[in-house]
Amino acid sequence: MKLAAGSATHTGLVRGNNEDSFLVDNEHVLYAIADGMGGHRGGEVASRTAIEALRASVAAGLPVHDAIVRANSAVIERATGDEELTGMGTTLTAVVVAGGRQLLIGHVGDSRAYFLHDGELRRITDDHSLVEELVREGRLTPEQAESHPQRAIVTRALGVDTDVDVDLYTIEVEAGDRVVLCSDGLTTMVRDRDVERLARSEPDPQRAAEVLVDAANRAGGEDNTSVVVIDVVEVDAVSAPDPELLAAPAEPPRPMAPAPDPPPPPEPPAPRASLGRRVRGALLLFLPLVLVLGIAIGGVAWYARRSYYVGFANHRVVIYRGVPGGVLGWNPTVDQSTRLVDRQLTQIDHDRVTGGAARGSLSGARQFLATLEADVAATSTTTTTTSTTSTTRPARKAKQPAPKPSRPTASTPR
Numbered sequence: 001m002k003l004a005a006g007s008a009t010h011t012g013l014v015r016g017n018n019e020d021s022f023l024v025d026n027e028h029v030l031y032a033i034a035d036g037m038g039g040h041r042g043g044e045v046a047s048r049t050a051i052e053a054l055r056a057s058v059a060a061g062l063p064v065h066d067a068i069v070r071a072n073s074a075v076i077e078r079a080t081g082d083e084e085l086t087g088m089g090t091t092l093t094a095v096v097v098a099g100g101r102q103l104l105i106g107h108v109g110d111s112r113a114y115f116l117h118d119g120e121l122r123r124i125t126d127d128h129s130l131v132e133e134l135v136r137e138g139r140l141t142p143e144q145a146e147s148h149p150q151r152a153i154v155t156r157a158l159g160v161d162t163d164v165d166v167d168l169y170t171i172e173v174e175a176g177d178r179v180v181l182c183s184d185g186l187t188t189m190v191r192d193r194d195v196e197r198l199a200r201s202e203p204d205p206q207r208a209a210e211v212l213v214d215a216a217n218r219a220g221g222e223d224n225t226s227v228v229v230i231d232v233v234e235v236d237a238v239s240a241p242d243p244e245l246l247a248a249p250a251e252p253p254r255p256m257a258p259a260p261d262p263p264p265p266p267e268p269p270a271p272r273a274s275l276g277r278r279v280r281g282a283l284l285l286f287l288p289l290v291l292v293l294g295i296a297i298g299g300v301a302w303y304a305r306r307s308y309y310v311g312f313a314n315h316r317v318v319i320y321r322g323v324p325g326g327v328l329g330w331n332p333t334v335d336q337s338t339r340l341v342d343r344q345l346t347q348i349d350h351d352r353v354t355g356g357a358a359r360g361s362l363s364g365a366r367q368f369l370a371t372l373e374a375d376v377a378a379t380s381t382t383t384t385t386t387s388t389t390s391t392t393r394p395a396r397k398a399k400q401p402a403p404k405p406s407r408p409t410a411s412t413p414r
């Protein structure tokens with residue numbers, strides 16, 4: 001496959017520094033966007049660390065999924081022991097060639113990959129954001145989501161937890177197709193139909209990337225904007241027609257669905273058929289006891305795995321699945337992370353989160369997150385009041401409010 005790529009990035013008109021990073025590596029046919037978050041220089045360092053680890057891992061022959069997992073570890077390691085970098089994280093969306101006619105996209109966070117085919121732009125990636133999850137659950141309309149005050153909360157990012165869930169998408173491509181990678185600085189400022197119009201009308205990939213970044217700045221440039229445009233110049237010839245392809249309905253290629261939900265909770269232990277005969281005989285005697293124990297343990301596991309609460313992980317506010325402290329060896333795991341870090345919280349909110357707040361359902365935990373976010377927005381001094389453009393879109397809050405000058409302590413009421 002032959003590809004041609006262009007790229008552009010800009011700090012925008014509001015932010016002081018550019019926390020986005022991108023990669024155009026024609027040698028390894030690897031393209032990526034990362035949007036960093038975190039106080040001080042954290043965001044910049046996180047996105048740069050992730051991109052560099054991704055590049056080195058793909059160059060060393062790792063598949064893109066594993067390379068993104070490596071990038072996650074690299075961000076966590078980089079932050080370890082460095083007070084200024086604590087709580088930093090980043091999105092990462094990467095494209096590699098998967099075959100003669102296929103591209104593979106790995107994705108974590110709320111940057112996006114779009115696919116332009118026959119003049120029609122389709123979004124490939126799901127945003128890992130609170131607002132888009134509410135849309136997927138039918139609790140918000142896409143129109144409500146566009147101006148939702150909590151649209152900046154990401155639910156998955158690199159640098160938060162050693163376990164990271166990477167979405168993978170495979171797309172079938174033809175010569176003339178185009179993939180657009182972008183940070184949310186583009187998509188929060190420019191509507192999809194305008195992205196489509198601009199991506200379609202500019203044939204040169206470098207010019208297309210520049211035009212898209214310019215459009216974000218003309219619309220207010222409230223965030224850093226980065227765009228990588230990848231054009232499919234030539235695909236490999238197929239030696240023989242694939243009967244499955246011929247039988248398939250004449251539809252444009254569709255992105256594959258992301259990985260399914262995590263596996264169900266552990267079943268209560270049951271007697272194994274492969275046990276030795278004598279053991280089995282002894283087991284029969286104790287079978288009622290074993291069954292009762294199994295059901296009890298299964299019940300506790302069920303309870304532990306279906307409970308959620310809000311706490312801190314690595315100084316970041318997250319939703320845990322499980323119960324605080326764990327129960328019978330089932331330790332809580334990070335279910336969703338956010339962009340909120342501990343030093344942004346009021347002392348009262350901080351104490352509530354330290355105690356494992358909003359124990360119970362996932363929706364309860366999310367509601368509590370929304371109140372935290374609202375509190376942070378109310379105390380933040382960086383809410384956007386600078387935008388005086390004639391756009392009808394409401395002003396949005398900065399994704400990462402400026403960090404408080406010092407860590408909260410009991411003696412400094414906030």
Ligand code: MN
Pocket residue numbers: 035183184185223224399
């Ligand atoms: Mn951004």
